[in-house]
Amino acid sequence: xxxxxxxxxxxxxxxxxxxxxxxxxxxxxxxxxxxxxxxxxxxxxxxxxxxxxxxxxxxxxxxxxxxxxxxxxxxxxxxxxxxxxxxxxxxxxxxxxxxxxxxxxxxxxxxxxxxxxxxxxxxxxxxxxxxxxxxxxxxxxxxxxxxxxxxxxxxxxxxxxxxxxxxxxxxxxxxxxxxxxxxxxxxxxxxxxxxxxxxxxxxxxxxxxxxxxxxxxxxxxxxxxxxxxxxxxxxxxxxxxxxxxxxxxxxxxxxxxxxxxxxxxxxxxxxxxxxxxxxxxxxxxxxxxxxxxxxxxxxxxxxxxxxxxxxxxxxxxxxxxxxxxxxxxxxxxxxxxxxxxxxxxxxxxxxxxxxxxxxxxxxxxxxxxxxxxxxxxxxxxxxxxxxxxxxxxxxxxxxxxxxxxxxxxxxxxxxxxxxxxxxxxxxxxxxxxxxxxxxxxxxxxxxxxxxxxxxxxxxxxxxxxxxxxxxxxxxxxxxxxxxxxxxxxxxxxxxxxxxxxxxxxxxxxxxxxxxxxxxxxxxxxxxxxxxxxxxxxxxxxxxxxxxxxxxxxxxxxxxxxxxxxxxxxxxxxxxxxxxxxxxxxxxxxxxxxxxxxxxxxxxxxxxxxxxxxxxxxxxxxxxxxxxxxxxxxxxxxxxxxxxxxxxxxxxxxxxxxxxxxxxxxxxxxxxxxxxxxxxxxxxxxxxxxxxxxxxxxxxxxxxxxxxxxxxxxxxxxxxxxxxxxxxxxxxxxxxxxxxxxxxxxxxxxxxxxxxxxxxxxxxxxxxxxxxxxxxxxxxxxxxxxxxxxxxxxxxxxxxxxxxxxxxxxxxxxxx
Numbered sequence: 150x151x152x153x154x155x156x157x158x159x160x161x162x163x164x165x166x167x168x169x170x171x172x173x174x175x176x177x178x179x180x181x182x183x184x185x186x187x188x189x190x191x192x193x194x195x196x197x198x199x200x201x202x203x204x205x206x207x208x209x210x211x212x213x214x215x216x217x218x219x220x221x222x223x224x225x226x227x228x229x230x231x232x233x234x235x236x237x238x239x240x241x242x243x244x245x246x247x248x249x250x251x252x253x254x255x256x257x258x259x260x261x262x263x264x265x266x267x268x269x270x271x272x273x274x275x276x277x278x279x280x281x282x283x284x285x286x287x288x289x290x291x292x293x294x295x296x297x298x299x300x301x302x303x304x305x306x307x308x309x310x311x312x313x314x315x316x317x318x319x320x321x322x323x324x325x326x327x328x329x330x331x332x333x334x335x336x337x338x339x340x341x342x343x344x345x346x347x348x349x350x351x352x353x354x355x356x357x358x359x360x361x362x363x364x365x366x367x368x369x370x371x372x373x374x375x376x377x378x379x380x381x382x383x384x385x386x387x388x389x390x391x392x393x394x395x396x397x398x399x400x401x402x403x404x405x406x407x408x409x410x411x412x413x414x415x416x417x418x419x420x421x422x423x424x425x426x427x428x429x430x431x432x433x434x435x436x437x438x439x440x441x442x443x444x445x446x447x448x449x450x451x452x453x454x455x456x457x458x459x460x461x462x463x464x465x466x467x468x469x470x471x472x473x474x475x476x477x478x479x480x481x482x483x484x485x486x487x488x489x490x491x492x493x494x495x496x497x498x499x500x501x502x503x504x505x506x507x508x509x510x511x512x513x514x515x516x517x518x519x520x521x522x523x524x525x526x527x528x529x530x531x532x533x534x535x536x537x538x539x540x541x542x543x544x545x546x547x548x549x550x551x552x553x554x555x556x557x558x559x560x561x562x563x564x565x566x567x568x569x570x571x572x573x574x575x576x577x578x579x580x581x582x583x584x585x586x587x588x589x590x591x592x593x594x595x596x597x598x599x600x601x602x603x604x605x606x607x608x609x610x611x612x613x614x615x616x617x618x619x620x621x622x623x624x625x626x627x628x629x630x631x632x633x634x635x636x637x638x639x640x641x642x643x644x645x646x647x648x649x650x651x652x653x654x655x656x657x658x659x660x661x662x663x664x665x666x667x668x669x670x671x672x673x674x675x676x677x678x679x680x681x682x683x684x685x686x687x688x689x690x691x692x693x694x695x696x697x698x699x700x701x702x703x704x705x706x707x708x709x710x711x712x713x714x715x716x717x718x719x720x721x722x723x724x725x726x727x728x729x730x731x732x733x734x735x736x737x738x739x740x741x742x743x744x745x746x747x748x749x750x751x752x753x754x755x756x757x758x759x760x761x762x763x764x765x766x767x768x769x770x771x772x773x774x775x776x777x778x779x780x781x782x783x784x785x786x787x788x789x790x791x792x793x794x795x796x797x798x799x800x801x802x803x804x805x806x807x808x809x810x811x812x813x814x815x816x817x818x819x820x821x822x823x824x825x826x827x828x829x830x831x832x833x834x835x836x837x838x839x840x841x842x843x844x845x846x847x848x849x850x851x852x853x854x855x856x857x858x859x860x861x862x863x864x865x866x867x868x869x870x871x872x873x874x875x876x877x878x879x880x881x882x883x884x885x886x887x888x889x890x891x892x893x894x895x896x897x898x899x900x901x902x903x904x905x906x907x908x909x910x911x912x913x914x915x916x917x918x919x920x921x922x923x924x925x926x927x928x929x930x931x932x933x934x935x936x937x938x939x940x941x942x943x944x945x946x947x948x949x950x951x952x953x954x955x956x957x958x959x960x961x962x963x964x
Contacts, residue, residue: 150908150909150911150951150952150953151880151906151907151908152906152907152908152909152952152954152955152956153612153880153904153905153906153955154612154624154905154906154907154928154929154955154957155611155612155622155905155929156611156621156622156623156624156627156628156905156929157611157621157622158219158222158601158602158607158609158611158621158622159215159218159219159221159222159607160222160611160929160930161218161221161222161225161930162225162226162631162930162931163225163930163931163932164927164931164932164933164960165853165868165870165927165931165960166225166631166870166927166930166931166958167225167931168225168226168227168630168631168634168635169224169225169227169284169285170227170854171227171229171634171635171638171639172224172227172229172284172285172286173285174224174283174284174285175282175283175284175285175352176229176281176282176284176285176286176287176288176351176352176354177282177287177350177351177352178351179191179192179193179195179197179351180192180193180351181351181480181481182197182287182351182354182355182481182482183481183482184482184502184503184561184562187559187560187561187562188562188592188594189354189482189503189562189594189595191351192351197354197594198594198595198637198638198640199229199230199287199289199354199564199594199595199596199597200227200228200229200230200585200595200596200597200633200634200637200638201223201228201229201230201231201232201286201287201289201597201598202223202228202231202232202597202598202599202600202601202620203231203232203234203566203567203597203598203599203600203601204219204231204232204233204234204600204601204602205234205235205238205247205599205600205603206234206235206236206238206246206247206248206249206295206603207238207241207246207248207249207250207254207603207604207605208601208602208603208604208605209233209234209235209236209255209273209274209277210236210249210250210253210254210255210269210270210273210274210277210605211273211277211605211606212273212605212606213273213276215605215606215607216273216276216277216280217280218607219277219280220277220280220281220283220284220286221284223281223284223286224284224285224286226627226630226631226634227630227631227634227635227638228286228630228634229285229286229287229634229638230286230287230288230289230354230595230597231281231286231287231288231289232289232291232566232597233274233277233278233288233289233290233291234289234291234294234360234599234600235247235291235294235295235360236249236255236274236294237249237255237256237263237293237294237295237296237331238254238294238295238296238312239254239256239258239263239295239296239297239312240254240258240259244604244606244608245603245604245608245609245615245616246603247295247603247618249270250605250606252269252605253267253269253270253272253273253605254267254270255267255270255271255274256270256296258297258299260301261299261300261301262299262301262302263296263297263298263299263301263302263327264301264302264327264330264331266334266335266338271338272341273605275340275341275342275343276342278340278342278343278347278352279340279342279343281352282343282350282352287352287353287354288352288353288354289354289355289357289566289597290335290336290347290353290355290356290357291356291357291358291359291360292328292331292332292335292356292357292358292359293318293328293331293358293359293360293362294313294359294360294361295312295313296312296331297309297310297311297312298310298314298318298324298327302323302327303323304323304324305321305322305323305379306376306379306380307376308376309376310376310377310380311370311374311377314370314377315361315362315363315366315367315368315370316362316363316364316365316366316367316368316384317368317377317380317381317383317384318359318362319359319362319363319364319462319463319466320364320380320383320384320387320462320466321380321383325466325470328359328470329470329473332473332474332477333477335347336348336356336474336477336478336479337477337478346478348477348478348479348480349478349480351480351481353481354481354482355481355482355483355484355503355564356474356479356481356482356483356484357483357484357485357486357487357505357566358467358470358471358474358483358484358485358486358501359485359486360486360487360488361432361486361487361488361507362486363434363459363463363486363489363494363497363498364384364458364459364460364462364463364466364497365428365430365434365455365456365459365463365493365494365497366430366431366432367429367430367431367432367435368381368384368429368430369429369431381427382423384427385423385425385426385427386423387458387462388425388427388455388458389420389421389422389423389424389425390420391454391457391458391461392420392425392454392458393420393421395454395457396420398420398421399414399418399419399420399421402414402420402425405450405725406448406450406451406725408443408450408725408726409443409726411443411444412444413443413444413448413449413450413451426451427455428447428451428452428455428456432488433488433490433491433494433544434489434490434491434493434494434661435447435452435491435661436491436543436544436661436662436663436665437449437452437660437661437662438660438662438663438718439660439662439701439702439718439719439721439724439726440718440719440761443726449660449724449725449726450724450725452659452660452724453659453660453723453724453725456493456658456659456660457658457659459493459494459497460493460496460497460658462497463485463494463497463498464497464499464500467485467486467497467498467500467501468500471483471485471500471501471502482501482502482503482562483501483502484501484502484503484504484505484564485498485499485500485501485505486498486501486505487505487506487507487556487566487567488506488507488567489504489505489506489555489556490544490552490555490556491555491661491665492653492657492658492661492665492680492699492701493658493659493661494556495555495556495558495680496653496658496682498556499558499561499682501561502561502562503561503562503563503564503594504556504557504558504561504562504563504564505556505563505564505565505566506552506553506554506555506556506557506563506565506566507553507565507566507567507568507599508547508549508550508552508553508565508567508568509549509552509567509568509569509570509571509599510528510530510547510548510549510569510570510571510580511524511527511528511570511571511573511574511577512524512569512571513571513573513617513618514890514896517616517618519900520615520616520900520901520902521898521899521900521901522571522573522617522898522899522900522901523887523888523896523897523898523899524571524573524896524897524899525890525894525896525897526897527573527574527897527899528574529574529576529577529579529811530548530549530570530574530577530579530580530583531576531579531583531808531811531812531813531824531825531826532808532809532811532825533548533808534808534809535548535550535551535670535671535674535769535797535808536670536671536768536769536770536773537767537768537769537770538551538670538767539664539666539667539670539767539768539769540766540767540768541766541767542767543663543664543767544663544664544665544666546767547666548670549568549570549580549583549584550583550584550587550669550673550674551666551669551670551673552666552669553565553568553584554591554669554673554678555666555669555680556680557591557593557678557679557680558679558680558681558682559650559679559680559681559691559693562594562595563591563593563594563595564593564594564595564596564597565584565588565593565595565596565597566597566599567597567598567599567600568584568596568597568598568599569598569599569600569618569620570625571617571618572614572617572620572623572625572878573617573897573899575876575877575878576845576875576876577625578624578625578628578629578824578847578874578877579813579824579825579847580625581598581625581626581629581633582629582632582633582636582813582815582822582824582847582849583806583813583824584596585633585636585637585642586636586642586803586804586815586822587673587674587804588637589636589637589640589641589642589643589644590642590643590644590645590673590676590677590799590801590803590804591644591645591673591677591678592644592645592677596637598620598626599618600618600619600620601619601620601621602619602621603616603618603619609621609622610622611905612904612905613879613901613903613904613905614878614879614901614905615901616901617901622905623877623878624874624877624878624905624907624929624957625877627929628872628874628877628907628929628957628958629847629849629872631870631872632820632822632849632851632870632872635820635851636815636820636851639819639860641817641819641820641851641860642801642803642804642815642817642820643801643803643817644677644801645675645676645677645799645800645801646800646801647675647676647677647694647695647780647785647786647800648676648677648679648692648693648694648695649672649676649677649678649679649693649694649695649696649697650678650679650680650681650689650691650693650695650696650697651668651669651672651678651679651680651681651696651697651698651699652681652682652683652689652691652696652697652698652699652705652707652710653680653681653682653683653699653701653705654683654687654698654699654702654704654705655682655683655684656701656702656704656722656723656724657699657700657701657702657704657705659702659723659724660701660702660719660724661701662701662718663767664718664764664765664767664769665699665701667764667769667772668697668699670769671769671772671773671776671797672697672776674797674799674804674806675777675780675786675790675791675792675797675798675799675800676695676785676786676799676800679693681693681696683705683706686706687704687705687706688706688708688709689705689706689707689709689710690709691710692711693710693711694711694712694785695710695711695712695713695714695780695783695785696710696711696712696713696714697713697714697776698713698714698715698716698717700715700716700717700718700760701718701719702717702718702719702721702722702723702724703717703719703720703721703722703729703730703733703734704722704730704733707737707754708737710753711753712753712754712755712779712783712785713737713753713754713755714754714755714757714776714779715733715734715737715754715755715756715757716734716756716757716758716760717733717734717760718760718761734756734758737749737754737756738751738754738756739751742756742758746758747759747763747775748775750775750778750779750782752782752783753783755775755776755779757772757775760772763775773792774792776792777791777792785800786800787800787802789802790802795807795808795809803815803816803817807825810825810826811825811826811845812824812825812826812828813825818862818863818864819851819852819860819861819862819863820849820850820851820863821833821834821849821850821851821863822847822848822849822850823839823846823847823848824846824847824848825845825846825847826844826845827839827841827843827844827845827846831846831848833848833850833871834850834863834864834869835863835864835917836916836917836918836963837850837869837871837914837915837916837917837961838914838915838916839873839910839912839913839914839915840912840913840914840915841910841911841912842911842912843875843908843910843911843912844875845875845876845908846873846874846875846908846910847872847873847874847875848871848872848873848910849871849872849873850863850869850870850871851863851869851870852865852866852868852869852870853866853868853869853870853960867962867963867964868960868961868962868963869960869961869962870958870959870960870961871958871959871960871961872957872958872959873909873910873957873959874907874908874909874910874957875907875908875909875910876907876908877905877906877907877908878905878906879901879902879903879904879905879906880903880904880905880906881902881903881904882899882900882901882902882903883899883900883902884897884898884899884900885897885898885900886898907957908952909950909952909953909954909955909956909957910950910952910957911950911951911952912950913947913948913949913950914947914948914950914959914961915945915946915947915948916945916946916947916948916961916963917944917945917963918941918944918945918946918963918964919941919944919964920940920941920964921938921939921940921941921946921963921964922938922939922941922946922948922961922962922963922964923936923937923938923939923961923962923963924936924937924938924939924948924959924960924961925959925960925961925962926954926956926958926959927956927958927959927960928955928956928958929957929958931958933960934954934955934956935954946963
């Protein structure tokens with residue numbers, strides 16, 4: 150039943166919904182964060198995991214009073230990290246916009262420069278950081294996000310730059326110098342409220358060099374901002390210099406870029422004249438099939454050389470910047486960047502101490518106008534099958550897990566720095582717990598949701614969603630957060646004991662098939678998955694239980710792997726089509742693959758004859774079936790896990806995703822969760838059964854802990870915290886058809902309207918109890934709305950729930 154609820158960005162949870170016991174205040178008490186055994190640990194040996202929010206732009210400089218409220222709010226939710234994001238944004242005149250407030254921006258833009266800090270803004274930033282530290286909340290700092298470099302900064306070329314510029318700050322020396330100047334002033338600045346410089350404060354968990362950047366990112370801003378053209382020309386010059394270094398002259402370049410008599414170098418292109426065009430990317434590394442038209446807009450040869458150039462540029466920039474930060478005295482792990490998709494982009498960021506990535510679902514198209522958000526048809530994640538989501542589409546269709554896991558690299562901690570299923574589909578609650586569960590399965594080290602709020606004032610409504618980018622009053626997030634925090638921070642979902650690595654040769658970095666995410670759309674739902682790069686020769690010598698070649702080219706040698714899956718998207722060993730190899734796969738199958746067979750499977754190897762025929766249209770079902778068959782043949786996973794009747798069941802047996810029936814479940818000794826289309830009986834625990842009349846419902850249950858940070862088994866508890874709700878959002882959003890985004894793809898426009906609601910549970914809760922059970926109905930802060938006590942009959946208590954109480958939380962006590 151639709152019930153109106155309220156969620157304030159400063160409310161402090163009470164009673165059984167107070168999860169501040171998950172924190173260990175003050176932040177930094179265990180020493181600086183370090184890396185050991187491929188994960189985060191504090192100096193005293195304590196394993197560290199992080200779960201929290203981004204606060205963006207003007208949100209970083211609230212008043213002192215609001216800072217205290219926010220710190221109390223986050224602590225009561227069990228938030229143990231805040232990413233203080235985009236504090237360098239330029240000033241905006243409108244309230245609640247992605248900009249710095251005019252009263253207290255962090256940077257003194259008003260003087261025509263972005264070089265100096267504004268004292269009032271810096272004071273507010275410092276005070277918020279200090280208050281978060283007091284509560285046990287760690288800090289994630291990023292050093293370049295939205296800064297607008299201005300002519301007054303002494304730029305090399307005329308005019309102001311635009312905010313959030315990508316690519317160019319990694320090449321232009323003046324922009325590099327300005328970034329280092331900012332880093333020094335910021336990290337060496339002493340916070341007067343802590344008495345420590347940020348570089349010396351163990352409450353700072355990590356530092357990120359720049360946000361969502363790469364040398365191979367798109368540069369579309371040039372088309373609308375001609376003052377940026379000199380920066381693009383500089384990158385193009387550097388690319389041409391790279392080509393000259395590699396090939397010496399145009400004649401040799403043309404020869405290398407020729408295949409079957411077709412030359413990909415245009416007649417008007419000459420590296421000596423700086424006229425060879427770059428690859429114009431997008432927000433992600435662009436795809437490029439090695440078998441595509443040789444003379445097309447982006448030939449496989451041009452793409453390969455540009456990726457090699459971009460890789461070198463990325464790694465040079467990040468190595469030098471990291472060394473500079475270390476020379477300043479930074480003591481914590483340093484990341485390169487995030488929003489990474491594609492092998493070359495991942496490899497270009499591995500000089501950071503750890504890897505980060507961003508991932509989204511139902512992300513609106515930018516820019517946003519007012520309260521109207523435009524997207525493709527909003528999807529319900531619980532019914533999206535990862536094995537077929539890319540069918541006929543390719544890399545543009547992703548899931549939160551598949552996109553995020555791309556940059557998870559063997560040997561390095563991994564953190565998601567931005568993620569969300571934005572509030573455009575009314576039943577989206579599955580996404581958040583699903584991501585937490587799979588993060589545990591894959592043994593990730595942190596998740597930071599984007600974005601809690603965008604305002605420097607306490608002026609955002611508690612009963613309406615105005616902006617889907619702000620989740621402070623999204624029930625799908627906030628009404629499950631305590632459960633999520635307990636599960637992730639305590640590790641209540643077991644990690645996989647099966648180690649799978651996707652193996653990339655250096656040649657694989659020079660292309661990116663449209664179907665490159667195939668392995669990421671299968672493996673991390675079942676086992677742990679990491680990327681591994683073979684840097685010396687082609688032979689993989691890792692210790693994974695299973696190595697799967699990326700197979701973009703016909704290269705990687707997995708003969709020393711414990712178990713191997715081998716295939717090749719291209720018959721060639723290189724992007725220039727010089728070295729076809731018709732022996733690699735037959736050798737892997739020991740020459741025993743039958744002529745008409747699709748696969749060869751023995752006690753160690755699965756060899757797929759033609760992966761493009763099997764999966765080349767984005768339907769990975771058959772590949773998943775063969776992979777599942779092999780893992781069970783090798784006894785890597787139990788027979789009742791993996792791919793079972795269309796379900797994706799984790800190797801641990803704790804997670805079950807059934808997209809065909811829109812159901813997602815987690816069952817561990819310590820917690821339980823169900824989301825989607827309810828079965829007749831939803832068994833959360835041996836003693837807790839729910840019958841739901843709702844057509845969509847999300848249910849969670851966990852013990853009410855007696856000891857603050859201990860794990861307690863459901864079977865040992867007699868008090869529980871339960872959440873239950875269906876669809877949620879505004880009750881009167883306006884949905885209409887938008888413009889055509891691409892041929893055959895019409896966008897959907899959703900205008901935020903109405904009051905905040907959540908569908909309450911309609912049905913019954915059946916409790917096994919010897920004497921009695923008490924069910925308290927709680928509001929979103931944890932206050933008791935009403936209570937029902939019932940005596941047991943025949944060993945059970947039945948609570949009828951017509952849904953007429955505006956409650957999504959319950960406190961259950963049984964005797």
